[in-house]
Amino acid sequence: MLAKDELKAMSRKELEKLLSDVQMALAAAKARDHREAKKAAAKAVAEFGFSLEDISESPSPTPKKAKAKKKAVKNPSKPVFANPEDKTQTWTGKGRQPNWYRNQVDSGTAPDAMRIAS
Known part of the structure; x- marks a missing residue:
């Protein structure tokens, strides 16, 4: 060494x-x-x-590919509420409340009054 x-x-x-x-x-x-x-x-x-x-390990056959899961088609929810001042503004009643909806409720408008007739 x-x-x-x-x-x-x-x-x-x-x-x-x-x-x-x-x-x-x-x-x-x-x-x-x-x-x-x-x-x-x-x-x-x-x-x-x-x-x-x-x-000795031979090359393993290629693994079978997993079948691709079909994504469920999401149908958009229909609007349930509409802004009485601007009918183009709608809300499905799901998720966060839009500002116009909260403002209407705060000003005294009943939610049922904003409901879209079906």
Whole structure:
């Protein structure tokens, strides 16, 4: 093993050569570990009567696409109330009350008076 002082004393070329050697040694160690792991795996599956090819996962078939859910057609609600001053302003009676509706109620108009006759 090289000590830090030895590394500091090395030239850039020597360090690059050392790095190259270390990278080659790492690649060789990785290949060796891969071979040993494959042998161990083959031995383990052989105990169950299989080979590595038997248990290796083949590409799974593409999953079936879920059927697209049909969106329910939303029918807009019919207006229930109309502004007595401007009949183009309507409200279904659902959700937030429009300003004209609140103003009419505050001024004393009964909600039933604003109801659209059906």
